[in-house]
Amino acid sequence: MVRLADEEGVEMPVYTAEEGLEQGKRYAFEGVLKRVEGKLSLVEARLTDRGEPVRKVKEQFDYDPQHRPVSLAGRLVSLRAMGKAAFGHLQDLTGKIQVYLKKDLIGEEQFQLFKELVDLGDFLGVRGKLFRTKTGELTVEVEEFQLLSKSLLPLPEKWHGLRDTELRYRQRYLDLIANPRARRNFALRAKLVSELRRFLESAGFIEAETPVLQPVASGANARPFKTYHNFLETELYLRIAPELYLKRLIVGGFPRVYELGKNFRNEGVDRSHNPEFTMVEFYAAYWDYHDLVRFTEELILHLAEKVLGTTRLKYGGRELDLSPPFRKVRYFELLEEKTGKGKEFFLHDLEGLRKLAHELGVKEADRLTHAKLLDKVFEKVAEPELFQPTFVLDFPKLLSPLAKTHREDEELVERFELYLAGYEVANAYTELNDPLEQKERFLQQLKERQAGDEEAMQMDEDFITALAYGMPPTAGEGIGVDRLAMIFAGEDSIREVILFPQLKPKK
RNA sequence: GAGCCGGUAGCUCAGCCGGUAGAGCAACGGCCUUUUAAGCCGUGGGUCGCGGGUUCGACUCCCGCCCGGCUCACCA
Numbered sequence: 001m002v003r004l005a006d007e008e009g010v011e012m013p014v015y016t017a018e019e020g021l022e023q024g025k026r027y028a029f030e031g032v033l034k035r036v037e038g039k040l041s042l043v044e045a046r047l048t049d050r051g052e053p054v055r056k057v058k059e060q061f062d063y064d065p066q067h068r069p070v071s072l073a074g075r076l077v078s079l080r081a082m083g084k085a086a087f088g089h090l091q092d093l094t095g096k097i098q099v100y101l102k103k104d105l106i107g108e109e110q111f112q113l114f115k116e117l118v119d120l121g122d123f124l125g126v127r128g129k130l131f132r133t134k135t136g137e138l139t140v141e142v143e144e145f146q147l148l149s150k151s152l153l154p155l156p157e158k159w160h161g162l163r164d165t166e167l168r169y170r171q172r173y174l175d176l177i178a179n180p181r182a183r184r185n186f187a188l189r190a191k192l193v194s195e196l197r198r199f200l201e202s203a204g205f206i207e208a209e210t211p212v213l214q215p216v217a218s219g220a221n222a223r224p225f226k227t228y229h230n231f232l233e234t235e236l237y238l239r240i241a242p243e244l245y246l247k248r249l250i251v252g253g254f255p256r257v258y259e260l261g262k263n264f265r266n267e268g269v270d271r272s273h274n275p276e277f278t279m280v281e282f283y284a285a286y287w288d289y290h291d292l293v294r295f296t297e298e299l300i301l302h303l304a305e306k307v308l309g310t311t312r313l314k315y316g317g318r319e320l321d322l323s324p325p326f327r328k329v330r331y332f333e334l335l336e337e338k339t340g341k342g343k344e345f346f347l348h349d350l351e352g353l354r355k356l357a358h359e360l361g362v363k364e365a366d367r368l369t370h371a372k373l374l375d376k377v378f379e380k381v382a383e384p385e386l387f388q389p390t391f392v393l394d395f396p397k398l399l400s401p402l403a404k405t406h407r408e409d410e411e412l413v414e415r416f417e418l419y420l421a422g423y424e425v426a427n428a429y430t431e432l433n434d435p436l437e438q439k440e441r442f443l444q445q446l447k448e449r450q451a452g453d454e455e456a457m458q459m460d461e462d463f464i465t466a467l468a469y470g471m472p473p474t475a476g477e478g479i480g481v482d483r484l485a486m487i488f489a490g491e492d493s494i495r496e497v498i499l500f501p502q503l504k505p506k507k
Numbered sequence: 508g509a510g511c512c513g514g515u516a517g518c519u520c521a522g523c524c525g526g527u528a529g530a531g532c533a534a535c536g537g538c539c540u541u542u543u544a545a546g547c548c549g550u551g552g553g554u555c556g557c558g559g560g561u562u563c564g565a566c567u568c569c570c571g572c573c574c575g576g577c578u579c580a581c582c583a
């Protein structure tokens with residue numbers, strides 16, 4: 001541990017962790033320390049003025065900067081020091097602005113202090129007047145500066161930023177400092193989540209928080225994480241979906257509820273999957289899935305306008321148009337369009353379906369259950385085509401254990417999925433509210449499980465009991481927030497919109 | 508889990524057909540009062556991801572492992 005100031009006590013304890021630092025890092029660390037040790041007190045460091053966001057200053061005064069007094073704070077991200085003057089850029093979340101110090105103005109002593117103690121990466125507060133340089137850049141002519149925090153470790157390279165994807169994920173703060181795109185993506189995501197809430201709240205939905213630790217992980221087809229509660233002496237699961245708890249709240253009399261939070265699925269990790277991911281689910285009593293189709297169109301439109309300011313965006317080199325109405329196509333129509341075979345074939349000719357799956361290259365087609373086969377075949381033939389916003393309506397019942405039977409067809413349910421840019425972004429249905437039928441559906445899932453489908457849904461007896469007290473007709477929907485953020489940000493990896501994506505621990 | 512690509516200074520990257528390690532930025536010492544990746548002179552910094560093998564000699568070739576990326580498989 002070192003002391004940065006001797007006279008006034010320990011101003012800034014720093015653990016040097018000698019063995020922990022690589023050679024080059026330690027060298028830079030010690031270099032800065034040598035210059036600063038004993039001379040610098042940061043214990044009183046704070047802004048004397050309220051600093052303003054960089055963007056606000058720029059928006060207000062860029063047109064006519066003439067000597068407006070401003071006060072700003074930020075991280076020093078570039079520095080060009082000359083003998084008797086220095087230029088640099090201060091960065092905050094909203095942008096960068098140039099600062100200019102000259103000896104004449106701030107005085108010999110302050111200028112000396114600046115040259116001696118201030119490094120790239122430090123947090124600085126400055127007060128001064130705006131002017132425009134020869135080259136036309138809006139700049140703060142600094143009359144007074146305050147060193148607010150010291151950077152002892154070297155920042156990523158200024159020109160290329162931080163490229164190493166592993167470092168960008170493991171040390172996201174460096175990514176955020178160095179790469180504008182990272183800052184933009186996470187600001188965009190925050191805005192997206194905020195607007196999502198605003199839209200739901202203004203439609204009368206209230207936010208609920210239901211258990212993450214659940215005795216039965218049900219409500220979706222996925223494998224859960226298992227954990228153990230010492231005091232209760234019981235195994236618990238991290239939720240794979242909040243669905244069954246939210247519907248209990250509908251039973252309890254909340255007419256419109258939503259939950260925005262993390263779900264956990266013990267599955268592979270790839271470009272579009274993180275083991276913990278954010279989903280919003282919302283449920284409205286007295287609605288059906290047709291109401292949700294309209295509501296979803298409005299929601300996406302609202303988000304696009306508020307977050308992006310446009311409904312047209314680029315994704316993967318193609319233009320995606322988010323203006324409603326979206327295309328609507330029925331599940332079996334889409335399949336028939338692609339394969340020439342109808343509902344009858346897919347639901348009642350298991351061997352034929354198996355053969356088709358095999359021809360399409362579905363792996364282990366011989367071992368899959370009917371439901372899985374159907375799902376796989378749909379993914380293979382239909383999903384790749386769903387780039388522009390598309391509602392796929394009226395799913396087969398055997399894929400949808402929680403959805404209400406279709407009013408016109410016993411073999412279907414009133415369900416849709418919304419696809420954007422080829423990703424399944426939303427899943428919604430008129431909720432099954434008949435406790436006896438729900439029980440039957442869970443039992444069917446148990447059979448699937450016994451037939452080898454590890455992701456078949458778990459029976460939740462308490463949920464059936466809740467339904468037995470009566471749940472009004474209800475429609476519910478889940479939207480994958482990370483995926484939506486990916487699409488809005490134009491990123492092809494979910495890790496670009498998750499601050500700290502799951503990685504293997506570095507040994 | 509399989510296939511392919513990658514890991515060299517704190518960061519971004521070179522490093523040939525095997526001969527013992529290089530640049531720019533950052534750091535350190537100087538010069539420099541409108542710079543824009545500022546410039547100029549000088550200095551220090553490397554377990555070449557880890558382990559083994561081949562060889563007189565390995566960053567380089569071979570094998571195994573670790574971490575990451577992409578493609579595929581599973582899921583949203």
